[in-house]
Amino acid sequence: MSYPFTSLSSKSGHLPGSTIHVGEKRAHKTSIDIVHYDGQELIGITDPTTDQLLDCQKKAGVSWIRVSGLHETNIIAEIGRLFHLHPLTVEDILNTNHRPKAEEFEDHLFITFRALKMMDNNLKQDQMSLVLGRGWVLSFEEQDHSRYATIIQHLEQHKGKARGRKSDYLFYRLIDVVVDDYFKLSEYFEVTNESLEDKVIRPDEKDYLPTIQRSKRQIFQCRKALMALREALVVVRRGNDALIHPSTLIYIEDVYEHTHHVIDDIEVQRDILASALDIYLSGQSNKMNQIMQVxxxxxxxxxxxxxxxxxxxxxxxxxxxxxxxxxxxxxxxxxxxxxxxxxxxxxxxxxx
Structure with a gap:
């Protein structure tokens, strides 16, 4: 299925902070869900009213507002107005091609990054945006693909520390899930590259160049997204005592170290792939030399x-x-x- 695509050039001539969706329309409609919890109870609300969204900023406990689908710009703009988001922040949320970054404001913290996943040997990319406020977290996803199903399950079953912690811990967990997916990508590249290395040294007539080039492009995209995410986490690590408790900074520091780890693994896989490409090209050159010799x-x-x-x-x-x-x-x-x-x-x- 093909989706309408809005390019970055469509923003040309518009004022900064204009609410224009850039990217593919990946959801049929924009949906909003609220997950509110504390140490005693958890409440889920689908398609909340404006009053229910405003209550999220006043209630005790933690409110997680999930927004799936970014193409209905009027809804995103309204949420930005209700939660007092800067117009440039709303603009960044709607730009699904935006480079990962983080910005700190007086009453909230914003981060946007790429969530990557391998599906049928194709690298799927989704733009993720999170906003941390006092007692609430906004998450914006291009589509509802149940990436955070495990977190919701743990909240419902009262597993882990989230139900007893504040919104900053939920903010950390949402980032950590995406970084864990990068670990899975690194493992995928490790397995496929080892298999590819074994294949290219075999004296068969198969053309592995398209496979090598595709893997090379995927690793490049993964590395690019990770490097930018690591830079964004530097802003989050600086901490805002009003939003992030020092006890949560330890976990954020751990996620930051994980990005270093994954980047190192990706660099190794990039070198292995380059070596496989050299082996393949050398094999092709040897075959050509043998033919020329005959x-x-x-x-x-x-x-x-x-x-x-x-x-x-x-x-x-x-x-x-x-x-x-x-x-x-x-x-x-x-x-x-x-x-x-x-x-x-x-x-x-x-x-x-």
């Missing part, structure tokens, strides 16, 4: 034979061999002996 040997054998044929093909009147009864058979024998001697010499030198 053709050269054949040409070398036929050069003197062609000379003899050309010599006796000249139309001179006085050529003694032409009147000799066994001339034809003698020339054939001479040509056979010459070809045999050359084949013996080539074999002796190891060229055959």
């Amino acid at each position: 053709l050269t040997i054949i040409s070398t054998i036929f050069i003197p034979l062609t000379f003899i044929c050309g010599l006796y093909g000249m139309n001179f009147q006085f050529m003694p061999e032409l009147t000799w009864r066994y001339g034809y058979f003698g020339v054939l024998l001479l040509m056979g002996i010459m070809a045999g001697i050359m084949l013996w010499l080539f074999r002796k030198k190891g060229w055959l």
Whole structure:
């Protein structure tokens, strides 16, 4: 299924902070859900009213407002107005091609980044945006793909620390899930690259260049997204005592270290893929050299034979061999002996 796509050029001429969706329309409609919880209860609300959204900023406990689908810009703009988001922040949320970054405001913290996942050997990318406020977290996703199903399940079953912590811990967990997906990507690249290395050294006739180029492009996209996410986490690590408790900074620091770890793994896989490409190209070059060697040997054998044929093909009147009864058979024998001697010499030198 193809989706309408809005390019970045469509924003040309508009004022900064304009609410224009950039990217693919990946959801049929924009949906909003609220998950409100504290140590005693958890409440889920689908398609909340404006009053219910405003209550999220006043209630005790933690309110997680999930927004799936970014193409209905009026809804995103309204949420930005209700939660006092800067117009440039709303603009960044709607730009699904935006480079990962983080910004700190007086009463909220904003981060946007790429969520990557491998599906059917294709790298799927989704833009994720999170806004951390006092007692609430906004999450904006291009589509509802149940990435955070495990977190919701843990909240419902009262597992882990989230139900007893504030919104900053939920903010950390939402980022951590995406970073964990990068670990899965790194493991996928490790397995596929090892398999690819084994294949390219085999003497078969398959063309592995498209596969290598596709993996190379996927690793590049993954590395690019990770490097930018790591830079964004530097802003989050600086901390805002009003929004992020020092006890949660330890977990954010751990996520930051995880990005370093994954980047190192991705760099290793990039080197392995480059090595596989070199091996493949060397193998192709060796095959071409072998073909050229065979053709050269054949040409070398036929050069003197062609000379003899050309010599006796000249139309001179006085050529003694032409009147000799066994001339034809003698020339054939001479040509056979010459070809045999050359084949013996080539074999002796190891060229055959």
